[in-house]
Amino acid sequence: MSAVQKAADFIALLKENGWKGKLDLDEKNDWAKIFAHRDQERLEIGWCVNQLIGPPKYEFAGTIANLHSAAVARQHVRASKPDMSIYLKRKRRKVRAVQRANQNNSSSAPEEFDTTQHELPFDIHESTDKEILRAIRGSTIIWKNTLTGMPESEYVPREMNRDLNNTFYVAESSEGRAYVSFMTSGGVFRAVALEQILQVR
DSSP states (O other): OOOHHHHHHHHHHHTTTTEEEEEEEEEETTEEEEEEEOOOOOOOOEEEETTSSSSOOEEEETEEESSSOHHHHHHHHHHOOHHHHHHHHHHHHHHHHHHHHHTTTTTTTOOOOHHHHHHHHOOOTSSOHHHHHHHHHTSEEEEEEETTOOOOEOOOHHHHHOOOTTTSEEEEETTTTEEEEEOTTTTTTEEEGGGGGEEEE
């Protein structure tokens, strides 16, 4: 089976389970890559000459994981909702890794963020989606992670956030919380709840 056919079969599975996204492909060289999302979940998977291109990447609420295989990726696609136990385990592992890194590099203090809520260049209730996106694109946003209580930040590059349907948009989660979806400079999808944003600078 070709890489393009594998991607087509995977897209059919995504559609059956409420996922959306985009496909990049090169039929001549038998290369295909899928970028998919469902609410705050993100999935990236690709094939070249019938072989998986590295581990599929899965992200939920800012936590990124490399999946072991395409079969594991299909399990995530078929699940009716994210597995919170797996998410929390990954989040705890990430927090411990950061703590160890800080202990090992105690001479270099981590960047300090002001954790107070600043006036934002938009109103999360009254501003239109277009106004919110215009204020965020090309800026650094700082938000409070609800699980760790710690601030996080990301730059939202203009050139990687021009697709207003699949990459850069404002939407509402199944719990009714408005969030902004964007791609980082490293090519990773992020989703941040508007109510958790502390600063845009």
